[in-house]
Amino acid sequence: MERHDEIKKGAWIGIFGNAFLASLKVLIGIITGSYAILADGIDTSTDIFTSVVILLSTRISEKPPDETHPYGHGKAETIASKIISFVMFYAGVSLLVESFKRLITGGVVLELSPLAFLVVGISLIGKTFLFLYKLSLGRRLSSPATISDALNMRNDILISGTVLAGMLAMKSFGWWLDSLLAIFVSILILKTSFSVFYEAAYELMDGLRKSDMDIYNDIFNTLMRFPEVHNPHRVRVRKVGAKHYIEMDIEVDGKMTVKDAHDLTVKIREEVMKKRDDIEDITIHVEPLGNIEREGFGVKRETTRR
Structure with missing residues (x-):
């Protein structure tokens, strides 16, 4: 299988896998009223968009050199990484603002059922598989966009793990812990967005790590x-x-x-x-x-x- 075909396959796996996980977490977040679970679900839904961006960038990057692009179209993948960083930044800021609003207004009742714990556990397993698969694929094929997507998955593992730990502690400390966890999740998203942006900018400026x-x-x-x-x-x-x-x-x-x-x-x-x-x-x-x-x-x- 050629390089571009493997990247496309990885992108499609990411689309279907993240669509399944995002739907579960957003649904359970709405049912239980947990902003931490909902934040995790929204972050996962942005991964669907990043996989679509990778598909489009791969199609462009596989074009041969032409009169206006004598060095080829390979940097389309690097541009895709930068787009991914913008999407992540927007998601992080949105979640941060909403979480602060909720923490200030207060008066929230959460219903964390066994189903909520099950969904977050499934997310942990699913994200771990996607992270290991995409990181291995990205490094083997030297695809900056796929590696950026994998790093985003790594943060998702930490996010889901934090949400799960918070859900276990929430019954003892109260609803406000859910909002604090959502704030922490949004900060992690922002941190990853800056990291991906820096890596993409470095390569676009013809720098070598x-x-x-x-x-x-x-x-x-x-x-x-x-x-x-x-x-x-x-x-x-x-x-x-x-x-x-x-x-x-x-x-x-x-x-x-x-x-x-x-x-x-x-x-x-x-x-x-x-x-x-x-x-x-x-x-x-x-x-x-x-x-x-x-x-x-x-x-x-x-x-x-x-």
Whole structure:
């Protein structure tokens, strides 16, 4: 199964799974009058929308490069992650405001039946399965949108666990604990929304996380195997979806012919791409040895051989 087909399959599993869990929790939240359960249900319902966003972004990202998008459409998944963060933020703020209102007005009677405990327990099990499945899928396919969705699921596990613990303690402390739990749930939602937003913004600005910086070591280690190459500099890597695009400058003997220099860059490109399967393209600019104009940002490593 191709990468995009697997992401679509994961999105559909998320849609049906979250639709089932959200319906249960919203219904029980309304019946029992528990804002904590209702908040959990509303948060789960937003996950349906995020899965739909992932489906749409996957359809866009699988389009090949064209005249207006020479680097392809891979960042559609990153944009989807940012949209997911906005949805989560809105849900978190809405729940926070309503929970504070309820805490201030007071006078709430809750009926936490065994069915309510059962629904929250089912939610815990269901969300744990979805989190592990989507996290594994997202990491294996390097899908930022799927990973963002999985992180949202992880928060849902904590939210449902908090609601369950609160329901057990509510009979001893009173109705106000339900509103406090709803406030805590909304804060968790907001925290996750900021985290997802930051990760998406980082990639949209062509940044690499520290965990991805090992690609530079792979590049320089490969270059060391070519004695003709000196002073690789302005080495820059950008990530587009699951793939990386690399640009670099190298120095060679000024007497080398254009054909030999071209053949050298072809060999370097093949060796680097052989080492990693997440590289889409490499652009190499050749300069004469001893060139001192190395302005501009990027990673460099002095490797002049004497």
